[in-house]
Amino acid sequence: MSAQISFTIESPHGSRTASIAYRRTGAGEPLLLLHGIGHHRQAWDPVLPALAAERDVIAVDLPGFGESPSLPESVRYDLTTMGATLGALCEALGVERPHVAGNSLGGLLALELGREKLARSVTALSPAGFWTETERRFAFATLLAMRHGARALPLPVIERLAGTAAGRAALTSTIYARPGRRSPEAVVAETLALRDATGFEQTLAAGRSVLFTDDVPDVPVTVAWGSRDRLLLRRQGIRAKHIIPAARLVRLPGCGHVPMNDDPALVARVILDTSR
Known part of the structure:
Protein backbone atom coordinates (compact mmCIF):
# COMPACT_ATOMS: atom_id res chain seq x y z
CA MET A 1 0.00 0.00 0.00
CA SER A 2 1.26 3.46 -0.88
CA ALA A 3 0.73 6.70 1.01
CA GLN A 4 1.50 10.35 0.40
CA ILE A 5 2.78 12.90 2.88
CA SER A 6 3.03 16.68 2.59
CA PHE A 7 5.54 18.83 4.45
CA THR A 8 7.16 22.25 4.38
CA ILE A 9 10.45 23.00 2.64
CA GLU A 10 12.36 26.24 2.44
CA SER A 11 13.07 27.93 -0.90
CA PRO A 12 14.60 31.25 -2.00
CA HIS A 13 11.01 32.49 -2.26
CA GLY A 14 9.95 31.36 1.19
CA SER A 15 8.30 28.27 2.60
CA ARG A 16 6.65 25.89 0.17
CA THR A 17 4.71 22.65 0.53
CA ALA A 18 6.11 19.49 -1.06
CA SER A 19 4.45 16.07 -1.29
CA ILE A 20 6.04 12.64 -1.68
CA ALA A 21 4.45 9.25 -2.30
CA TYR A 22 6.01 6.32 -0.49
CA ARG A 23 5.55 2.75 0.66
CA ARG A 24 6.55 1.74 4.19
CA THR A 25 6.92 -1.87 5.28
CA GLY A 26 8.87 -4.05 7.71
CA ALA A 27 10.28 -3.40 11.16
CA GLY A 28 13.64 -2.47 12.65
CA GLU A 29 15.96 0.45 12.09
CA PRO A 30 14.69 2.78 9.33
CA LEU A 31 16.00 2.35 5.78
CA LEU A 32 15.20 4.93 3.10
CA LEU A 33 15.31 3.74 -0.55
CA LEU A 34 15.89 6.22 -3.40
CA HIS A 35 15.47 5.33 -7.09
CA GLY A 36 17.16 6.74 -10.18
CA ILE A 37 16.05 9.37 -12.68
CA GLY A 38 13.02 8.35 -14.71
CA HIS A 39 12.30 5.39 -12.45
CA HIS A 40 9.94 4.91 -9.51
CA ARG A 41 9.94 3.27 -6.10
CA GLN A 42 8.90 -0.08 -7.58
CA ALA A 43 12.49 -0.45 -8.82
CA TRP A 44 13.16 -1.75 -5.28
CA ASP A 45 10.42 -4.40 -5.31
CA PRO A 46 12.80 -7.32 -5.99
CA VAL A 47 14.77 -6.62 -2.78
CA LEU A 48 11.93 -5.33 -0.60
CA PRO A 49 11.02 -8.63 1.12
CA ALA A 50 14.61 -9.33 2.20
CA LEU A 51 15.13 -5.76 3.43
CA ALA A 52 11.79 -5.56 5.24
CA ALA A 53 12.65 -8.70 7.22
CA GLU A 54 15.27 -6.65 9.10
CA ARG A 55 14.46 -2.98 8.51
CA ASP A 56 11.62 -0.45 8.60
CA VAL A 57 11.79 0.21 4.86
CA ILE A 58 10.58 3.44 3.29
CA ALA A 59 10.67 3.37 -0.52
CA VAL A 60 9.86 6.78 -2.00
CA ASP A 61 8.95 8.26 -5.34
CA LEU A 62 11.25 11.24 -5.72
CA PRO A 63 9.55 14.59 -6.53
CA GLY A 64 8.29 14.58 -10.09
CA PHE A 65 8.60 10.80 -10.48
CA GLY A 66 6.22 7.91 -9.95
CA GLU A 67 3.21 9.06 -7.95
CA SER A 68 4.94 12.09 -6.40
CA PRO A 69 4.01 15.51 -7.76
CA SER A 70 6.71 17.88 -8.94
CA LEU A 71 8.42 20.23 -6.55
CA PRO A 72 6.57 23.53 -6.09
CA GLU A 73 7.07 26.13 -8.78
CA SER A 74 10.35 28.07 -8.43
CA VAL A 75 11.96 25.29 -6.34
CA ARG A 76 15.03 23.87 -8.08
CA TYR A 77 15.97 20.21 -8.38
CA ASP A 78 19.61 20.81 -7.43
CA LEU A 79 21.50 18.53 -5.06
CA THR A 80 21.27 20.84 -2.04
CA THR A 81 17.51 21.34 -2.40
CA MET A 82 16.82 17.65 -2.96
CA GLY A 83 18.91 16.72 0.07
CA ALA A 84 17.04 19.22 2.22
CA THR A 85 13.71 17.98 0.85
CA LEU A 86 14.53 14.39 1.80
CA GLY A 87 15.67 15.56 5.23
CA ALA A 88 12.33 17.33 5.69
CA LEU A 89 10.54 14.17 4.53
CA CYS A 90 12.29 12.10 7.18
CA GLU A 91 11.38 14.64 9.84
CA ALA A 92 7.74 14.57 8.73
CA LEU A 93 7.75 10.76 8.92
CA GLY A 94 9.29 10.84 12.40
CA VAL A 95 12.47 9.16 11.19
CA GLU A 96 15.79 10.34 12.56
CA ARG A 97 18.91 9.59 10.49
CA PRO A 98 17.78 6.52 8.55
CA HIS A 99 20.07 4.17 6.74
CA VAL A 100 19.88 5.23 3.09
CA ALA A 101 20.32 3.19 -0.07
CA GLY A 102 20.07 4.73 -3.51
CA ASN A 103 20.60 3.84 -7.14
CA SER A 104 22.03 6.21 -9.76
CA LEU A 105 20.47 9.62 -8.97
CA GLY A 106 19.28 8.04 -5.73
CA GLY A 107 22.84 6.96 -4.96
CA LEU A 108 24.04 10.53 -5.38
CA LEU A 109 21.25 11.76 -3.09
CA ALA A 110 22.11 9.07 -0.54
CA LEU A 111 25.71 10.32 -0.46
CA GLU A 112 24.46 13.89 -0.07
CA LEU A 113 22.41 12.83 2.96
CA GLY A 114 25.50 11.12 4.36
CA ARG A 115 27.62 14.20 3.77
CA GLU A 116 25.03 16.31 5.62
CA LYS A 117 24.97 13.79 8.52
CA LEU A 118 21.33 12.96 7.80
CA ALA A 119 22.03 9.24 7.27
CA ARG A 120 23.27 6.50 9.60
CA SER A 121 24.81 4.61 6.70
CA VAL A 122 24.87 4.96 2.91
CA THR A 123 24.73 2.32 0.20
CA ALA A 124 25.19 3.91 -3.22
CA LEU A 125 24.52 1.63 -6.21
CA SER A 126 26.12 3.07 -9.37
CA PRO A 127 25.78 6.62 -8.02
CA ALA A 128 25.76 9.61 -10.33
CA GLY A 129 28.31 12.38 -9.92
CA PHE A 130 31.63 10.57 -10.43
CA TRP A 131 31.75 10.96 -14.19
CA THR A 132 34.01 12.80 -16.59
CA GLU A 133 32.28 15.34 -18.81
CA THR A 134 32.37 12.88 -21.73
CA GLU A 135 30.84 10.13 -19.58
CA ALA A 197 7.92 11.83 -15.14
CA THR A 198 7.20 15.54 -14.69
CA GLY A 199 10.54 16.13 -12.95
CA PHE A 200 12.72 14.53 -15.61
CA GLU A 201 13.92 17.58 -17.55
CA GLN A 202 14.52 19.75 -14.48
CA THR A 203 16.42 16.95 -12.72
CA LEU A 204 18.56 16.31 -15.80
CA ALA A 205 19.26 20.03 -16.20
CA ALA A 206 20.33 20.32 -12.56
CA GLY A 207 22.66 17.35 -13.01
CA ARG A 208 24.72 18.93 -15.77
CA SER A 209 26.95 20.71 -13.28
CA VAL A 210 27.01 18.00 -10.60
CA LEU A 211 30.25 16.43 -9.41
CA PHE A 212 30.51 14.74 -6.03
CA THR A 213 33.91 15.84 -4.73
CA ASP A 214 33.64 15.70 -0.92
CA ASP A 215 34.45 12.93 1.52
CA VAL A 216 31.65 11.44 3.66
CA PRO A 217 33.42 11.04 7.01
CA ASP A 218 32.07 9.26 10.09
CA VAL A 219 29.33 7.46 8.14
CA PRO A 220 29.61 3.85 6.90
CA VAL A 221 29.54 4.03 3.10
CA THR A 222 29.39 1.29 0.49
CA VAL A 223 29.70 2.09 -3.19
CA ALA A 224 28.60 -0.86 -5.34
CA TRP A 225 28.85 -1.08 -9.13
CA GLY A 226 27.43 -3.61 -11.57
CA SER A 227 30.06 -5.27 -13.75
CA ARG A 228 27.72 -4.87 -16.73
CA ASP A 229 26.61 -1.29 -16.12
CA ARG A 230 26.20 0.22 -19.59
CA LEU A 231 25.07 3.68 -18.47
CA LEU A 232 27.65 4.66 -15.84
CA LEU A 233 30.79 2.63 -16.42
CA ARG A 234 32.22 0.86 -13.38
CA ARG A 235 35.53 2.75 -13.52
CA GLN A 236 33.57 5.60 -11.94
CA GLY A 237 33.49 3.49 -8.79
CA ILE A 238 37.28 3.80 -8.56
CA ARG A 239 36.91 7.58 -8.60
CA ALA A 240 34.29 7.35 -5.87
CA LYS A 241 36.70 5.31 -3.73
CA HIS A 242 39.41 7.96 -4.18
CA ILE A 243 37.01 10.70 -3.08
CA ILE A 244 35.56 8.68 -0.17
CA PRO A 245 38.62 6.70 0.99
CA ALA A 246 36.89 4.86 3.84
CA ALA A 247 34.08 3.62 1.58
CA ARG A 248 33.75 -0.07 0.86
CA LEU A 249 33.86 -0.58 -2.92
CA VAL A 250 31.88 -3.65 -4.00
CA ARG A 251 31.62 -5.26 -7.44
CA LEU A 252 28.24 -6.68 -8.41
CA PRO A 253 29.04 -9.44 -10.93
CA GLY A 254 26.62 -9.77 -13.82
CA CYS A 255 24.57 -6.74 -12.80
CA GLY A 256 23.59 -3.75 -14.87
CA HIS A 257 22.91 -0.15 -13.92
CA VAL A 258 19.81 -1.03 -11.87
CA PRO A 259 21.11 -4.13 -10.07
CA MET A 260 18.15 -4.78 -7.77
CA ASN A 261 16.43 -6.80 -10.48
CA ASP A 262 19.56 -8.55 -11.79
CA ASP A 263 20.65 -10.03 -8.45
CA PRO A 264 18.20 -9.22 -5.64
CA ALA A 265 19.88 -11.46 -3.04
CA LEU A 266 23.30 -9.89 -3.56
CA VAL A 267 22.00 -6.32 -3.52
CA ALA A 268 19.93 -6.92 -0.38
CA ARG A 269 22.95 -8.45 1.35
CA VAL A 270 25.17 -5.48 0.43
CA ILE A 271 22.60 -2.99 1.78
CA LEU A 272 22.00 -4.93 5.00
CA ASP A 273 25.73 -5.46 5.58
CA THR A 274 26.31 -1.72 5.29
CA SER A 275 23.42 -0.89 7.62
CA ARG A 276 24.71 -3.30 10.26
Whole structure:
Protein backbone atom coordinates (compact mmCIF):
# COMPACT_ATOMS: atom_id res chain seq x y z
CA MET A 1 0.00 0.00 0.00
CA SER A 2 1.26 3.46 -0.88
CA ALA A 3 0.73 6.70 1.01
CA GLN A 4 1.50 10.35 0.40
CA ILE A 5 2.78 12.90 2.88
CA SER A 6 3.03 16.68 2.59
CA PHE A 7 5.54 18.83 4.45
CA THR A 8 7.16 22.25 4.38
CA ILE A 9 10.45 23.00 2.64
CA GLU A 10 12.36 26.24 2.44
CA SER A 11 13.07 27.93 -0.90
CA PRO A 12 14.60 31.25 -2.00
CA HIS A 13 11.01 32.49 -2.26
CA GLY A 14 9.95 31.36 1.19
CA SER A 15 8.30 28.27 2.60
CA ARG A 16 6.65 25.89 0.17
CA THR A 17 4.71 22.65 0.53
CA ALA A 18 6.11 19.49 -1.06
CA SER A 19 4.45 16.07 -1.29
CA ILE A 20 6.04 12.64 -1.68
CA ALA A 21 4.45 9.25 -2.30
CA TYR A 22 6.01 6.32 -0.49
CA ARG A 23 5.55 2.75 0.66
CA ARG A 24 6.55 1.74 4.19
CA THR A 25 6.92 -1.87 5.28
CA GLY A 26 8.87 -4.05 7.71
CA ALA A 27 10.28 -3.40 11.16
CA GLY A 28 13.64 -2.47 12.65
CA GLU A 29 15.96 0.45 12.09
CA PRO A 30 14.69 2.78 9.33
CA LEU A 31 16.00 2.35 5.78
CA LEU A 32 15.20 4.93 3.10
CA LEU A 33 15.31 3.74 -0.55
CA LEU A 34 15.89 6.22 -3.40
CA HIS A 35 15.47 5.33 -7.09
CA GLY A 36 17.16 6.74 -10.18
CA ILE A 37 16.05 9.37 -12.68
CA GLY A 38 13.02 8.35 -14.71
CA HIS A 39 12.30 5.39 -12.45
CA HIS A 40 9.94 4.91 -9.51
CA ARG A 41 9.94 3.27 -6.10
CA GLN A 42 8.90 -0.08 -7.58
CA ALA A 43 12.49 -0.45 -8.82
CA TRP A 44 13.16 -1.75 -5.28
CA ASP A 45 10.42 -4.40 -5.31
CA PRO A 46 12.80 -7.32 -5.99
CA VAL A 47 14.77 -6.62 -2.78
CA LEU A 48 11.93 -5.33 -0.60
CA PRO A 49 11.02 -8.63 1.12
CA ALA A 50 14.61 -9.33 2.20
CA LEU A 51 15.13 -5.76 3.43
CA ALA A 52 11.79 -5.56 5.24
CA ALA A 53 12.65 -8.70 7.22
CA GLU A 54 15.27 -6.65 9.10
CA ARG A 55 14.46 -2.98 8.51
CA ASP A 56 11.62 -0.45 8.60
CA VAL A 57 11.79 0.21 4.86
CA ILE A 58 10.58 3.44 3.29
CA ALA A 59 10.67 3.37 -0.52
CA VAL A 60 9.86 6.78 -2.00
CA ASP A 61 8.95 8.26 -5.34
CA LEU A 62 11.25 11.24 -5.72
CA PRO A 63 9.55 14.59 -6.53
CA GLY A 64 8.29 14.58 -10.09
CA PHE A 65 8.60 10.80 -10.48
CA GLY A 66 6.22 7.91 -9.95
CA GLU A 67 3.21 9.06 -7.95
CA SER A 68 4.94 12.09 -6.40
CA PRO A 69 4.01 15.51 -7.76
CA SER A 70 6.71 17.88 -8.94
CA LEU A 71 8.42 20.23 -6.55
CA PRO A 72 6.57 23.53 -6.09
CA GLU A 73 7.07 26.13 -8.78
CA SER A 74 10.35 28.07 -8.43
CA VAL A 75 11.96 25.29 -6.34
CA ARG A 76 15.03 23.87 -8.08
CA TYR A 77 15.97 20.21 -8.38
CA ASP A 78 19.61 20.81 -7.43
CA LEU A 79 21.50 18.53 -5.06
CA THR A 80 21.27 20.84 -2.04
CA THR A 81 17.51 21.34 -2.40
CA MET A 82 16.82 17.65 -2.96
CA GLY A 83 18.91 16.72 0.07
CA ALA A 84 17.04 19.22 2.22
CA THR A 85 13.71 17.98 0.85
CA LEU A 86 14.53 14.39 1.80
CA GLY A 87 15.67 15.56 5.23
CA ALA A 88 12.33 17.33 5.69
CA LEU A 89 10.54 14.17 4.53
CA CYS A 90 12.29 12.10 7.18
CA GLU A 91 11.38 14.64 9.84
CA ALA A 92 7.74 14.57 8.73
CA LEU A 93 7.75 10.76 8.92
CA GLY A 94 9.29 10.84 12.40
CA VAL A 95 12.47 9.16 11.19
CA GLU A 96 15.79 10.34 12.56
CA ARG A 97 18.91 9.59 10.49
CA PRO A 98 17.78 6.52 8.55
CA HIS A 99 20.07 4.17 6.74
CA VAL A 100 19.88 5.23 3.09
CA ALA A 101 20.32 3.19 -0.07
CA GLY A 102 20.07 4.73 -3.51
CA ASN A 103 20.60 3.84 -7.14
CA SER A 104 22.03 6.21 -9.76
CA LEU A 105 20.47 9.62 -8.97
CA GLY A 106 19.28 8.04 -5.73
CA GLY A 107 22.84 6.96 -4.96
CA LEU A 108 24.04 10.53 -5.38
CA LEU A 109 21.25 11.76 -3.09
CA ALA A 110 22.11 9.07 -0.54
CA LEU A 111 25.71 10.32 -0.46
CA GLU A 112 24.46 13.89 -0.07
CA LEU A 113 22.41 12.83 2.96
CA GLY A 114 25.50 11.12 4.36
CA ARG A 115 27.62 14.20 3.77
CA GLU A 116 25.03 16.31 5.62
CA LYS A 117 24.97 13.79 8.52
CA LEU A 118 21.33 12.96 7.80
CA ALA A 119 22.03 9.24 7.27
CA ARG A 120 23.27 6.50 9.60
CA SER A 121 24.81 4.61 6.70
CA VAL A 122 24.87 4.96 2.91
CA THR A 123 24.73 2.32 0.20
CA ALA A 124 25.19 3.91 -3.22
CA LEU A 125 24.52 1.63 -6.21
CA SER A 126 26.12 3.07 -9.37
CA PRO A 127 25.78 6.62 -8.02
CA ALA A 128 25.76 9.61 -10.33
CA GLY A 129 28.31 12.38 -9.92
CA PHE A 130 31.63 10.57 -10.43
CA TRP A 131 31.75 10.96 -14.19
CA THR A 132 34.01 12.80 -16.59
CA GLU A 133 32.28 15.34 -18.81
CA THR A 134 32.37 12.88 -21.73
CA GLU A 135 30.84 10.13 -19.58
CA ARG A 136 28.14 12.50 -18.32
CA ARG A 137 27.23 13.56 -21.85
CA PHE A 138 26.96 9.92 -22.91
CA ALA A 139 24.75 9.03 -19.94
CA PHE A 140 22.48 12.05 -20.43
CA ALA A 141 22.14 11.42 -24.17
CA THR A 142 21.20 7.81 -23.44
CA LEU A 143 18.63 8.83 -20.84
CA LEU A 144 17.09 11.38 -23.22
CA ALA A 145 16.88 8.75 -25.95
CA MET A 146 15.12 6.38 -23.54
CA ARG A 147 12.72 9.15 -22.54
CA HIS A 148 11.93 10.07 -26.15
CA GLY A 149 11.40 6.41 -27.01
CA ALA A 150 9.01 5.89 -24.09
CA ARG A 151 7.02 8.99 -25.05
CA ALA A 152 6.81 7.96 -28.70
CA LEU A 153 5.37 4.50 -28.08
CA PRO A 154 1.59 4.09 -27.68
CA LEU A 155 0.51 2.06 -24.67
CA PRO A 156 -0.61 -0.97 -26.74
CA VAL A 157 2.84 -1.14 -28.33
CA ILE A 158 4.55 -0.94 -24.91
CA GLU A 159 2.32 -3.73 -23.63
CA ARG A 160 3.00 -5.89 -26.68
CA LEU A 161 6.76 -5.40 -26.40
CA ALA A 162 6.73 -6.12 -22.67
CA GLY A 163 5.00 -9.42 -23.35
CA THR A 164 8.11 -10.98 -24.90
CA ALA A 165 11.67 -11.41 -23.64
CA ALA A 166 13.01 -9.70 -26.77
CA GLY A 167 10.63 -6.78 -26.27
CA ARG A 168 11.57 -6.38 -22.63
CA ALA A 169 15.22 -6.33 -23.68
CA ALA A 170 14.46 -3.63 -26.25
CA LEU A 171 12.77 -1.50 -23.61
CA THR A 172 15.10 -2.03 -20.64
CA SER A 173 18.46 -3.57 -21.62
CA THR A 174 20.18 -0.21 -21.10
CA ILE A 175 19.58 -0.46 -17.36
CA TYR A 176 19.25 -4.22 -16.74
CA ALA A 177 21.83 -6.88 -17.55
CA ARG A 178 19.07 -9.51 -17.37
CA PRO A 179 15.96 -7.74 -18.70
CA GLY A 180 14.17 -11.02 -19.33
CA ARG A 181 13.83 -11.46 -15.58
CA ARG A 182 11.64 -8.37 -15.28
CA SER A 183 7.93 -9.14 -15.40
CA PRO A 184 5.88 -7.73 -18.30
CA GLU A 185 3.76 -5.73 -15.84
CA ALA A 186 6.83 -4.17 -14.24
CA VAL A 187 8.30 -3.23 -17.61
CA VAL A 188 5.08 -1.55 -18.70
CA ALA A 189 4.86 0.34 -15.40
CA GLU A 190 8.44 1.60 -15.46
CA THR A 191 8.20 2.60 -19.14
CA LEU A 192 5.14 4.67 -18.29
CA ALA A 193 6.95 6.10 -15.24
CA LEU A 194 9.76 7.25 -17.54
CA ARG A 195 7.29 8.63 -20.07
CA ASP A 196 5.21 10.56 -17.53
CA ALA A 197 7.92 11.83 -15.14
CA THR A 198 7.20 15.54 -14.69
CA GLY A 199 10.54 16.13 -12.95
CA PHE A 200 12.72 14.53 -15.61
CA GLU A 201 13.92 17.58 -17.55
CA GLN A 202 14.52 19.75 -14.48
CA THR A 203 16.42 16.95 -12.72
CA LEU A 204 18.56 16.31 -15.80
CA ALA A 205 19.26 20.03 -16.20
CA ALA A 206 20.33 20.32 -12.56
CA GLY A 207 22.66 17.35 -13.01
CA ARG A 208 24.72 18.93 -15.77
CA SER A 209 26.95 20.71 -13.28
CA VAL A 210 27.01 18.00 -10.60
CA LEU A 211 30.25 16.43 -9.41
CA PHE A 212 30.51 14.74 -6.03
CA THR A 213 33.91 15.84 -4.73
CA ASP A 214 33.64 15.70 -0.92
CA ASP A 215 34.45 12.93 1.52
CA VAL A 216 31.65 11.44 3.66
CA PRO A 217 33.42 11.04 7.01
CA ASP A 218 32.07 9.26 10.09
CA VAL A 219 29.33 7.46 8.14
CA PRO A 220 29.61 3.85 6.90
CA VAL A 221 29.54 4.03 3.10
CA THR A 222 29.39 1.29 0.49
CA VAL A 223 29.70 2.09 -3.19
CA ALA A 224 28.60 -0.86 -5.34
CA TRP A 225 28.85 -1.08 -9.13
CA GLY A 226 27.43 -3.61 -11.57
CA SER A 227 30.06 -5.27 -13.75
CA ARG A 228 27.72 -4.87 -16.73
CA ASP A 229 26.61 -1.29 -16.12
CA ARG A 230 26.20 0.22 -19.59
CA LEU A 231 25.07 3.68 -18.47
CA LEU A 232 27.65 4.66 -15.84
CA LEU A 233 30.79 2.63 -16.42
CA ARG A 234 32.22 0.86 -13.38
CA ARG A 235 35.53 2.75 -13.52
CA GLN A 236 33.57 5.60 -11.94
CA GLY A 237 33.49 3.49 -8.79
CA ILE A 238 37.28 3.80 -8.56
CA ARG A 239 36.91 7.58 -8.60
CA ALA A 240 34.29 7.35 -5.87
CA LYS A 241 36.70 5.31 -3.73
CA HIS A 242 39.41 7.96 -4.18
CA ILE A 243 37.01 10.70 -3.08
CA ILE A 244 35.56 8.68 -0.17
CA PRO A 245 38.62 6.70 0.99
CA ALA A 246 36.89 4.86 3.84
CA ALA A 247 34.08 3.62 1.58
CA ARG A 248 33.75 -0.07 0.86
CA LEU A 249 33.86 -0.58 -2.92
CA VAL A 250 31.88 -3.65 -4.00
CA ARG A 251 31.62 -5.26 -7.44
CA LEU A 252 28.24 -6.68 -8.41
CA PRO A 253 29.04 -9.44 -10.93
CA GLY A 254 26.62 -9.77 -13.82
CA CYS A 255 24.57 -6.74 -12.80
CA GLY A 256 23.59 -3.75 -14.87
CA HIS A 257 22.91 -0.15 -13.92
CA VAL A 258 19.81 -1.03 -11.87
CA PRO A 259 21.11 -4.13 -10.07
CA MET A 260 18.15 -4.78 -7.77
CA ASN A 261 16.43 -6.80 -10.48
CA ASP A 262 19.56 -8.55 -11.79
CA ASP A 263 20.65 -10.03 -8.45
CA PRO A 264 18.20 -9.22 -5.64
CA ALA A 265 19.88 -11.46 -3.04
CA LEU A 266 23.30 -9.89 -3.56
CA VAL A 267 22.00 -6.32 -3.52
CA ALA A 268 19.93 -6.92 -0.38
CA ARG A 269 22.95 -8.45 1.35
CA VAL A 270 25.17 -5.48 0.43
CA ILE A 271 22.60 -2.99 1.78
CA LEU A 272 22.00 -4.93 5.00
CA ASP A 273 25.73 -5.46 5.58
CA THR A 274 26.31 -1.72 5.29
CA SER A 275 23.42 -0.89 7.62
CA ARG A 276 24.71 -3.30 10.26
